[in-house]
Amino acid sequence: MSETVNKNSRKTNGKSSSRPLRCPICGAPRQQEFRPFCSKRCADVDLGRWLSEAYVVSGPASEAAEEAPSMPQLAPKED
Numbered sequence: 001m002s003e004t005v006n007k008n009s010r011k012t013n014g015k016s017s018s019r020p021l022r023c024p025i026c027g028a029p030r031q032q033e034f035r036p037f038c039s040k041r042c043a044d045v046d047l048g049r050w051l052s053e054a055y056v057v058s059g060p061a062s063e064a065a066e067e068a069p070s071m072p073q074l075a076p077k078e079d
């Protein structure tokens with residue numbers, strides 16, 4: 001998973017490391033156990049949003065990929 005990347009990007013996004021970060025879903029102070037959310041419920045909400053977004057995006061994207069002509073891979077000449 002990309003959990004590590006997510007964590008890093010969120011860390012650099014914060015201006016002050018001492019400032020208490022809040023749940024992006026409901027705005028409540030986040031819990032260490034469910035970071036960056038305040039509870040399992042909010043984590044599920046975010047996951048649901050992410051999945052629905054990914055589904056919408058991947059729909060037309062995969063369609064376009066199927067329409068795109070597959071380029072025949074040219075084997076590199078060996079001299």
Ligand SMILES: [Zn+2]
Pocket residue numbers: 023024025026027028037038039042
């Ligand atoms: Zn929350």
